Amino acid sequence: MSTEAPYAGLTPDHVLDAVTACGLWPDGRLLALNSYENRVWQVGLEDTSPVVAKFYRPRRWSDAAILEEHAFALELAAAELPMVAPLVFGGRTLLHHDGFRYALTPRRGGRAPSLESAEQLEWLGRLIARMHLIGARSSFAHRGRVDRATLIEQPMQAVLASSLLPSPLQARYRVAAQRVDEAVAQRFEAVGPVRQLRLHGDCHPGNVLWTDDGPHFVDLDDARMGPAVQDLWMLAGDEPAMDAVLTGYQQFREFDYTELALVPALRAMRQLHYAGWIASRWHDPAFPAAFPFAAESRWWEQHVDDLHELADGLGAG
Structure with missing residues (x-):
């Protein structure tokens, strides 16, 4: 098995630069969200709601597999199902920056459902x-x-x-x-x-x-x-x-x-x-x-x- 740390090069500056590359304006606020398989950050933006930046684990999924995930999410959202789907930039949902693949989604809050209800x-x-x-x-x-x-x-x-x-x-x-x-x-x-x-x-x-x-x-x-x-x-x-x-x-x-x-x-x-x-x-x-x-x-x-x-x-x- 690989001994390489997959996210060693992913710094907060990389996250901000990746969001900026989409034409958005981060305000410097970053919050690491609970995720082990991928790396996920909430990124504050100037004059608008935050976005969530998800950086995919290298070599886990192919680009084609990730694009199928995105297409399914967009299909569900288009059918008015409450699915948080990726944002589209220049016709693309799967983005690349400095060797990392990532996607941005709107930030949606909430709490866990009550499974006793x-x-x-x-x-x-x-x-x-x-x-x-x-x-x-x-x-x-x-x-x-x-x-x-x-x-x-x-x-x-x-x-x-x-x-x-x-x-x-x-x-x-x-x-x-x-x-x-x-x-x-x-x-x-x-x-x-x-x-x-x-x-x-x-x-x-x-x-x-x-x-x-x-x-x-x-x-x-x-x-x-x-x-x-x-x-x-x-x-x-x-x-x-x-x-x-x-x-x-x-x-x-x-x-x-x-x-x-x-x-x-x-x-x-x-x-x-x-x-x-x-x-x-x-x-x-x-x-x-x-x-x-x-x-x-x-x-x-x-x-x-x-x-x-x-x-x-x-x-x-």
Whole structure:
């Protein structure tokens, strides 16, 4: 894995210069926003509202994949869905400055939704259904899928290649991860083919901002092809919550209830991917600072135990 710090050359001056290059006038106010995969700054402007500058992690997505993300966001916004979409400068949304790729969006505030509120969950269900109606119109060509290769195999290899995983745990981790992989494969096979559509992909409460006028969605950085339930389960922590989300969802789009059987598999994939994500990004100085527990043997011991528990829950042999 690369040992290069991907954002070592991205200074506040670079951020201001990149915004200025778009014909905007920063007033010098910068606020680093909570983001580890990319670097995101709120930039104050003279005589107008701030913008958010998102600098993409080098070599993660191709230009074509990022442009698909932008096109999807603009398509959703054009359909009057509350999606924060990139601003267009000279016909371009993907911008380049001093070796970095970036995009600017309007700054939209808000708070996390209340996942205990049936009213808010139904509201989110309606909006996600409308998003999926748009998402089903065409397919991504460059952004991949919610699949085992992306969310299990690649993260597992990243962990095994990392110095974070203690040597005595390597064999146990490999067995646990393979059990999850086999159990997930069996679950997907048992459910059978489900319709694939363009998804938000990472529709957790942190990517939904609620205001007095209702919610809006941010961050399509993990948008990819997959089953509709991928955009629902992270907002629904239990059966009553899922019922509320689906009550709203089905007002606009039919839901295939067989997809609910995929939720334990999707949850297991996300947990395995999380550890692989940390391992693959450990060379970025932001990660040891944000996730110091990943340098401790006991965290990996618990992670291996959790993987076995997830496999057991999926009925693995």
